[in-house]
Amino acid sequence: MSVPTRALRPSSERKRAAMLDAARDRFLVDGYDRTSVDAVAAQAGVSKRTVYDHFADKDGLFASVVEQAAVALMSSVEEAVEQELRVDRDLTTALLAFTRRIATQALQSSDYAVVKLLLESGRSVPASGTDLAHGPEQVIAARFGDLAEAGVIRAANPRRASEHFTALTFLLALNAPELDAAAVDAVFVDGVDAFVHAYGAERAAS
Numbered sequence: 182m183s184v185p186t187r188a189l190r191p192s193s194e195r196k197r198a199a200m201l202d203a204a205r206d207r208f209l210v211d212g213y214d215r216t217s218v219d220a221v222a223a224q225a226g227v228s229k230r231t232v233y234d235h236f237a238d239k240d241g242l243f244a245s246v247v248e249q250a251a252v253a254l255m256s257s258v259e260e261a262v263e264q265e266l267r268v269d270r271d272l273t274t275a276l277l278a279f280t281r282r283i284a285t286q287a288l289q290s291s292d293y294a295v296v297k298l299l300l301e302s303g304r305s306v307p308a309s310g311t312d313l314a315h316g317p318e319q320v321i322a323a324r325f326g327d328l329a330e331a332g333v334i335r336a337a338n339p340r341r342a343s344e345h346f347t348a349l350t351f352l353l354a355l356n357a358p359e360l361d362a363a364a365v366d367a368v369f370v371d372g373v374d375a376f377v378h379a380y381g382a383e384r385a386a387s
Contacts, residue, residue, distance in 0.1 A: 197235055199225040204246050209294055213243060213302055243304075250295035251316070257287045258317045266324045268331040273377050280350045280369040288351075318347065334380040346376050 203224035207216040218239055222229045236242040265279040287293055325346070326339040336342035349372035354365045 193235075196225070196227055196231060200227060200232055200235060200242070201246055201249060204242050205250070205291065205295060208243065208246060208298060209291065213239075213298070213304065218242070243299075247295055247299045250292040254287060254290070254292040254296055255316050255320070257290070257292070258283065258320055261287070262320055262324045266321075266328070268327055268333055272328075272333055272381050273373055276346070276350075276373045276376065277369060280373065281366070283351070284354070284365065284369070288355075318343065321347065332382050335382050336380055342380050345379070346372070349373075349375055 200221060204216070204221045206224065207220050211220075216239070218229055218232050221242065222232050225232075232242065236245055261279055261282045265282055266275050322340040322343040325334065325336065325343040328334045329336045329339045329342070334342060350369050353372060354360065354368045357364075357368075360368070
């Protein structure tokens with residue numbers, strides 16, 4: 182079990198941060214199986230014993246790296262939802278701004294890469310307060326509920342509407358990794374247009 186950060190002295194906090202940074206680098210470059218505690222310790226400039234003292238073993242180290250990344254990723258999504266998906270904003274403008282921000286800030290971040298590494302590895306999800314697999318979707322679905330309540334979209338089932346939006350935008354782009362930036366943006370534009378035609382209050386009323 183890792184030592185709570187608040188219980189550590191400043192020097193220990195710096196060492197812990199260095200170990201987490203080094204571990205993130207090694208896991209992303211080498212993958213879980215090929216990453217060794219020795220390599221992490223060497224890159225962080227600490228002893229192997231220090232890594233074990235803080236994280237118990239490689240599993241504990243990986244769980245801490247993933248949890249740190251998941252918290253940062255969730256924070257990024259929540260911030261984008263709050264700032265872009267506002268009920269007082271034109272729906273098309275809001276959805277396009279949101280998809281573009283998530284694509285450039287969240288999906289291209291090392292935080293997303295770490296969480297993706299965990300989900301693709303088949304390893305068990307670390308126990309934490311962050312839902313790694315479904316947390317972002319839940320945040321988006323909740324905001325779609327706000328949009329429906331405010332009459333911005335017409336959706337009897339806001340969660341299903343958010344799933345349709347995600348499928349039309351992010352999933353299409355992620356399932357075509359060969360697309361360049363311009364092609365990805367075209368996917369977003371088309372996806373948002375299709376969603377607004379299906380769920381937009383103004384068009385639904387016409």
